[in-house]
Amino acid sequence: MPTYFSPGIYVEEVPSGARPIGPVGTSTAAFVGVAPDRTAHLGEALAVNNWTDFLRLYADGDQLESTPLARAVFGFLDNGGTRCWVVNVGEGGSISGTGRQRGGLSLLEAVDEISILAAPGFHDPVSHEALLSMAERTRTMVAICDPAPDIDDVSTLTRVATPGSGRPPKPSDADADAAPAAGGGSGSGSGSGPVSHRPRQSDFGALYYPWLRVRDPLSGELVLTPPSGHLAGIWARTDALRGVHKAPANEPVRGAVDLGHLVTRAEHDVLNPKGVNVIRYFPGEGIRVWGARTLAAEASEWRYLNVRRLSIAIEQAIANGTRWMVFEPNDYTLWRSIRRDVGAFLTRVWRDGALLGRTPEEAFFVKCDEETNPADVRDAGMVVAHIGIAVVKPAEFVVFKLSQWAGGTETETIGG
Structure with a gap:
């Protein structure tokens, strides 16, 4: 009790005792890849709030070659995303980071607001493992893995690849122009590549197929690009309009004019039980996301994306809201x-x-x-x-x- 020295009326502010727990953000994404300006902000993780920010930070120059990272950030913002973090690994870089200095994904561990993780342009088993390991280690985000660009045999997406079965792609390998047109292609791989393309089982990862044909925001040409950036934007859009508990599916993909492979109903019947989320074209409705599963086992309680992401959001909100205790x-x-x-x-x-x-x-x-x-x-x-x-x-x-x-x-x- 305070000490009073003279008669009078004293007013005290007494806390009510209740400390409301507020929701946490679930729509901030992080993208790791090769920027149009290969030398821009290497070894840094920078926040991007709009397309102008990205151009100023990572594409400030003449005659710059577009990359999957640029198309992913544009697709994220175009589909409803509002804020993301970007890490440029440079020409020939690795998303895992090398040497004594931190780089790639490791730069993002100190950013608490990230809930969606992707590495557009890196679709080999080593990169998939790095993404899933990062998400599982932090337990605060879900990784979106991209398939290889030249898959027509969908059965390769049902077999788990191992880190030793493929090589990390060079920047030229990640170029969307190397992917086949819709309905085209030359079989299940490039000949020397792995014959298994599905990442391993994980409660904190998701895989979407196929690649999307979009208009490049820098060159203006129609090219194929990995779907992770556009899907991250759809996740953010669904969170804002309906909530994180709504499955981010049956949603149109803004900016997509074609698909790298037109998935049939029979192929979809094979992919869906294996946790591969298919992007399909429906006459009269356009290109839509037609799956909302994680890479978890079929019988796992975490096989649905909205269940996994809602649980993460609740865990984070309770952890933040009870820190005073x-x-x-x-x-x-x-x-x-x-x-x-x-x-x-x-x-x-x-x-x-x-x-x-x-x-x-x-x-x-x-x-x-x-x-x-x-x-x-x-x-x-x-x-x-x-x-x-x-x-x-x-x-x-x-x-x-x-x-x-x-x-x-x-x-x-x-x-x-």
């Missing part, structure tokens, strides 16, 4: 505060439609009491809370039952 007395008051603050946050998430349940009690639970914090746990300086959520999964398959009766035809939805 560190060094607080580990007693009943703290446990009650955890239940109150986390419960209020998850109630808002449930009201947004991200959790499954008719009531908050059906959608989540928060347990923090003597049972989760016995004496040995408290003596170790820890406070433990058990939090469970029921995440809404996307309706990938909608099944209709048709039956004939005397009055006509009856349609009944029986599954989803």
Whole structure:
């Protein structure tokens, strides 16, 4: 209590005790690749908020050759992205970084706001492994892997490649002009390349096929380009319009005028169970994303992108919103505060439609009491809370039952 020395009325500001947990951003992307100006800002990770920023930082010169990185950043911004980080690895560089100085992906580990990771132009097994390892190590982002540019045999996308089966691409290998036109190509690879193109299983990665034909923002020519940049923009657009709990699928790909391969229904039936998200053309609707799976196993609870990304967002929000509890007395008051603050946050998430349940009690639970914090746990300086959520999964398959009766035809939805 404060000390008062004379009679009078004193006003004190008393904190309410409640500390609301706010949502975290989920739409900031990071791109690692070769910039049009190969020597621009090497060894740096810089934020880009619009196309003008990118041109000023990475394409400030005459007669610059466009790259997959430039097309990815443009596609990201064109499809709804608003902010991304860019790392230029330069001519012949590696996204993993070499030498004693940090470079490539390692430059992004200090940037907490990144939630989407891609390396347009790097589609070999070594690069895929670097992307997935980075996402799994941080547990705060999901990596978008690009397929090789010359795949017509989709079965190669169902077989997991190993890091030793391919070589990191040179800048010329990453040029979109080397990819075949829609429906064309020369088989399942370039002859010397690997015959397996699917990255390994991962709860923190996604793969999209095929490449997109777009108009290059620098040259104005129609070229094929990796899909990761455009898909990162679609993720950001879906997050802004519907929320991170909405699967980023059945969305048009802005800027895409054609596909590197027109996937058939039979081919799609092969790719979807293997976690390959297909980009398809539908007459009257255009080019759309027609998959929302991670590279996780078929039976994994993390096989859907929106489930994985929503869980990351909730984990990050709770971690940031409960940081004030560190060094607080580990007693009943703290446990009650955890239940109150986390419960209020998850109630808002449930009201947004991200959790499954008719009531908050059906959608989540928060347990923090003597049972989760016995004496040995408290003596170790820890406070433990058990939090469970029921995440809404996307309706990938909608099944209709048709039956004939005397009055006509009856349609009944029986599954989803």
